[in-house]
Structure formats: structure tokens, C-alpha cells
Amino acid sequence: MSDPVIKRALVSVSDKTGIVDFCRELSLLGVEIFSTGGTLKSLQDAGVSAASISNITGFPEIMDGRVKTLHPKIHGGLLAVRENPDHVKQAVENGIGFIDLVVVNLYPFEATIAKPDVTFEDAIENIDIGGPSMLRSAAKNNESVTVVTDSADYALVLKEMKENNGATRRATRLRLATKVFTETSRYDGAIAAYLTKASAGEQSAAASSMTVKLERELDMRYGENPHQSAGFYTLTDSNGSRSFGDFFEKLHGKELSYNNMLDIAAATGVIEEFRGEDPSVVIVKHTNPCGVAQAPTLAEAYRRAFSTDTQAPFGGIIAFNRPLDMEAAVAVNEIFTEILIAPAFESGVLELLMKKKDRRLVLQKKALPKGGWEFKSTPFGMLVQERDSKIVAKEDLTVVTKRQPTEEELSDLMFAWKICKHIKSNTILYVKNRQTYGVGAGQMSRVDSSKIARWKASEVNLDLKGSVVASDAFFPFADGLLAAAEAGVTAVIQPGGSIRDNEVIEAADANNLAMVFTGMRHFKH
Numbered sequence: 001m002s003d004p005v006i007k008r009a010l011v012s013v014s015d016k017t018g019i020v021d022f023c024r025e026l027s028l029l030g031v032e033i034f035s036t037g038g039t040l041k042s043l044q045d046a047g048v049s050a051a052s053i054s055n056i057t058g059f060p061e062i063m064d065g066r067v068k069t070l071h072p073k074i075h076g077g078l079l080a081v082r083e084n085p086d087h088v089k090q091a092v093e094n095g096i097g098f099i100d101l102v103v104v105n106l107y108p109f110e111a112t113i114a115k116p117d118v119t120f121e122d123a124i125e126n127i128d129i130g131g132p133s134m135l136r137s138a139a140k141n142n143e144s145v146t147v148v149t150d151s152a153d154y155a156l157v158l159k160e161m162k163e164n165n166g167a168t169r170r171a172t173r174l175r176l177a178t179k180v181f182t183e184t185s186r187y188d189g190a191i192a193a194y195l196t197k198a199s200a201g202e203q204s205a206a207a208s209s210m211t212v213k214l215e216r217e218l219d220m221r222y223g224e225n226p227h228q229s230a231g232f233y234t235l236t237d238s239n240g241s242r243s244f245g246d247f248f249e250k251l252h253g254k255e256l257s258y259n260n261m262l263d264i265a266a267a268t269g270v271i272e273e274f275r276g277e278d279p280s281v282v283i284v285k286h287t288n289p290c291g292v293a294q295a296p297t298l299a300e301a302y303r304r305a306f307s308t309d310t311q312a313p314f315g316g317i318i319a320f321n322r323p324l325d326m327e328a329a330v331a332v333n334e335i336f337t338e339i340l341i342a343p344a345f346e347s348g349v350l351e352l353l354m355k356k357k358d359r360r361l362v363l364q365k366k367a368l369p370k371g372g373w374e375f376k377s378t379p380f381g382m383l384v385q386e387r388d389s390k391i392v393a394k395e396d397l398t399v400v401t402k403r404q405p406t407e408e409e410l411s412d413l414m415f416a417w418k419i420c421k422h423i424k425s426n427t428i429l430y431v432k433n434r435q436t437y438g439v440g441a442g443q444m445s446r447v448d449s450s451k452i453a454r455w456k457a458s459e460v461n462l463d464l465k466g467s468v469v470a471s472d473a474f475f476p477f478a479d480g481l482l483a484a485a486e487a488g489v490t491a492v493i494q495p496g497g498s499i500r501d502n503e504v505i506e507a508a509d510a511n512n513l514a515m516v517f518t519g520m521r522h523f524k525h
């Protein structure tokens with residue numbers, strides 16, 4: 001079939017950008033234009049020849065514009081298969097004229113619900129019905145009908161019409177139709193998410209369906225490895241929209257990679273635990289904290305965090321809970337790190353740090369949201385869970401041993417527990433004086449994590465005598481606890497809940513340890 005010449009167009013747009021110029025050109029190409037109320041007025045005011053849609057429907061626009069184009073003479077004109085004699089006959093019998101071009105963009109639903117004072121009624125009125133219907137009818141019949149929903153395509157359509165005797169090309173019509181279904185599904189997704197939230201408050205992970213919208217925000221050279229393509233997407237779900245740009249700004253350095261984004265999430269996850277507390281520093285490598293410390297100054301906190309592991313921080317990610325000052329910046333500058341994240345950079349610090357051109361400097365603009373959904377993909381579907389944002393306070397702890405923890409021990413136990421939550425399971429973490437002393441992360445057995453934590457401490461000559469230990473899940477047997485006691489710990493924090501808790505408590509008592517149960521596990525897979 002040859003490309004149908006565009007003779008009649010239906011134009012109905014909320015966003016009127018570029019519409020006058022486009023329609024003026026269409027008109028010069030001999031296209032007859034029909035339009036809805038506001039669009040018609042814009043065209044006529046600009047002297048572009050156009051007629052009311054009512055000339056086709058024989059009906060006024062009614063019910064505050066809820067019904068303007070929803071009419072068989074519109075949808076028949078869009079959907080008729082031009083090559084089908086029955087369709088053509090029925091069109092003639094019913095006085096239906098073909099419509100060859102549809103130019104529609106939709107009521108601004110998303111912009112409306114983004115307004116802080118939006119009412120539910122406003123939102124509902126901004127659900128476009130006639131527009132998506134026309135877009136879908138035209139897109140379905142893309143064999144014959146050209147459909148434009150993005151003003152960026154106006155120029156392309158005009159160019160093709162001029163080169164192709166007033167018609168667009170088949171491939172272009174198909175591409176524009178595809179764009180329509182992408183746009184209408186996105187639009188419907190936003191409506192579904194809004195209504196779900198409005199009807200049920202926060203969406204539940206037990207909901208029978210969830211609507212999530214992903215929009216590309218950052219290009220990435222590749223994914224975890226160079227042979228994997230990747231991108232970063234702004235997420236919109238029932239909790240609203242979250243983008244990298246909402247929370248961070250890259251002030252300097254190479255483009256961020258896929259692995260960088262994971263490490264930024266990991267590092268800021270830990271540092272957020274210490275928001276508003278004494279100067280704190282976390283060093284992350286491959287999403288696990290390899291050193292965390294608190295001290296009277298950031299520089300001191302950095303040196304202490306670094307001393308937990310003097311190898312892993314090379315090429316690592318460091319996050320600070322305070323504006324990065326010159327003393328800390330000079331200390332950090334001694335080794336190469338991939339990314340530094342801070343809530344501000346004091347005077348002169350950026351100039352110093354920008355000398356390393358590859359190192360990224362990232363400003364954290366505000367606190368990360370505590371709640372919301374965490375999505376993890378598997379090859380066979382998507383897992384959804386509430387983010388692990390529960391906080392255990394001192395009052396929530398149960399002391400299960402004869403000995404109560406001292407104030408110092410309690411302070412270290414709480415410090416350890418906050419970090420433990422962010423380390424891959426199985427996790428065993430030694431802490432002394434608000435500094436990590438040994439991190440055992442991500443092992444398949446707790447015993448191995450425990451051995452690694454002790455071995456790492458010995459590698460850097462950190463004496464575990466007088467330290468505390470945290471375990472992200474219960475000790476199934478007394479052996480893990482006994483090994484920690486032998487290493488010199490005086491206090492233990494763990495969820496409890498093993499059927500052998502009694503044996504573990506007895507072992508703690510026998511070694512004069514203070515042990516607290518959190519009643520809450522923090523597996524991290």
C-alpha cells in the first residue's frame with residue numbers, strides 16, 4: 001500500500017508549544033485541521049485556518065470538556081481500515097470521513113499531582129480520557145494514520161510530508177505509534193500509582209499489583225562489567241519519585257558508574273546512621289564498610305576508620321557526616337579514592353581535591369528517605385520489601401547476662417549495631433571506642449566471618465582486648481561467642497532467638513561477658 005496522503009488532521013493539545021507553527025505549515029500543505037476548544041482558539045488567534053471538532057461530531061463539547069472527541073465519527077475516521085471494502089462502505093453509510101493525522105498531548109496529570117496543594121478532585125479532572133483514546137485509535141491504525149504526541153516530532157513529520165508528496169513513511173508511522181503506547185502506558189501508570197496511594201495510603205508489599213515507573217536519568221558506560229549495558233533510572237512508585245539528582249550532585253570527576261552508584265548507596269546508608277552525631281566517617285569497598293569511626297574531628301575519624309583496614313580503602317568510597325574540612329581533606333588526599341561524599345565542602349577543599357581529575361566529589365544535598373520499597377530483580381521476577389529502616393534504641397535492648405554492659409560498652413554496642421546492619425551477611429563486627437576493629441563480611445558461614453574479622457584486626461595490630469562484638473543474626477552455638485571471648489571482647493550484641501540461646505548465655509556468663517539481645521535480625525543479602 002502506498003503511503004496515504006495526509007488530508008485531514010485532528011489537533012488537540014494541552015501543551016501548546018510549537019503547535020501554531022506546525023499547524024500553519026500543515027495548512028500550507030493543504031491539510032484540513034479540526035480542533036478542540038482551547039487548541040482551536042490558539043490556532044484561530046494566530047490566524048491559522050482550523051475548524052471546530054463539533055463540525056465533525058455534530059455535537060458540542062459537553063460536561064466541562066469531559067466529552068469532546070469521544071464520538072464514532074472521530075474513532076471511525078481513525079480506525080477504519082482503508083483497504084477493507086466493508087469498512088469503507090460503513091464509513092460512507094455513516095457519514096464518517098477518514099482522519100489521517102492525530103496531534104494530541106495529554107492533560108498534565110503528573111504536573112498536577114506534583115503540586116503541593118493539589119486536591120483529589122483536581123487530580124481526577126486531569127485524567128485525560130479523550131486524548132489517550134484518540135492516540136490509541138490512531139496508533140493502532142498506524143498502517144494509514146500518523147500520530148504525534150511529542151512536539152519534538154513536528155519537524156520530522158513536516159519534513160517527510162514535504163519529501164514524500166504529503167505523506168509520512170511507513171517506518172515513521174510505526175515508530176510514532178510505538179511512542180504513543182509507551183506514553184499512554186506511562187501515563188496510566190502514574191494514574192494507577194496515584195490512585196493506589198490515595199485509596200490505600202502507603203502501598204503494601206502484599207498488594208496484588210504494584211505500579212512502578214522508571215525513567216532514564218543517567219547514562220552509564222556499562223554495568224557491573226564492561227560487557228553489560230546499563231543505565232540509572234529515576235524511580236516513581238507509591239511513595240513518590242526518587243532520583244539521584246534529588247539527593248546528590250556530582251561536583252567533580254568522571255561520570256559515575258554502575259558500581260559507583262551501588263557504593264554511594266552503601267556508604268550513605270551507613271553515614272545516615274550517624275546524622276547529627278559526632279564527626280563520623282565511613283569507608284566502603286564493594287558495598288561493604290571496611291572502616292567506620294567517630295571522633296572529635298573528621299580528620300581523626302578518618303584516620304581511625306582507615307586504620308581498621310589499610311589496604312581496602314584504596315579505590316574506595318568515603319562518606320562524611322559533616323562538611324569536609326581542610327584537615328580531613330588533606331588526610332584523605334593521601335590515597336586514591338573513587339568517590340568522596342559530604343554534605344558540604346569547606347572553603348578551599350574542592351580546589352585541593354579537584355586536582356585529582358578522576359576522583360568524583362559528590363555533594364549529598366539532603367537525608368535519604370528512611371522508608372519506601374526496596375526492589376531486587378531475579379531472572380524470574382521481582383522481589384519487593386520494605387526498606388530495613390527499623391532502628392533499635394537502647395531501651396529496646398534486653399540484657400540477657402548476669403553482667404549489665406557498662407556505659408562505654410553500651411555506646412560501642414549501639415555503634416556496632418548500626419554498622420552491622422549495612423554489612424553483607426554473615427556479619428561479625430568488632431568495635432572498640434567507636435571504631436571498627438575487625439569486619440567479617442559476606443561469608444557463607446558465621447564461623448568464617450568471625451575468623452576473618454579477628455584475622456583482619458590482627459593484620460593491622462588492633463588489639464581486640466576490651467572490644468565488643470556484633471552479629472547480624474543469632475549465634476546458633478556457643479562456639480562463635482567463645483571465640484570472641486577468647487579474642488578479648490567484653491560485650492556482645494546480637495538478635496537472640498536461637499534454640500540454643502541458653503547455652504550461649506551460659507557461655508557469656510561463664511566468661512563474665514555482658515550480652516544484649518536486639519530482638520531484630522539484620523540479614524543483608
Ligand SMILES: NC(=O)c1ncn([C@@H]2O[C@H](COP(=O)(O)O)[C@@H](O)[C@H]2O)c1NC=O
Pocket residue numbers: 012013014015035036037038039040065066067068069070104105106107127128129130131132
Ligand atoms: N474528553 C475528550 O473527549 C477529550 N478530547 C481531547 N481531550 C484532551 O483535551 C486537551 C486539549 O483541550 P483544548 O484544546 O480545549 O485545550 C488535550 O490534552 C486532549 O488530550 C479530551 N479531554 C479529556 O478527556
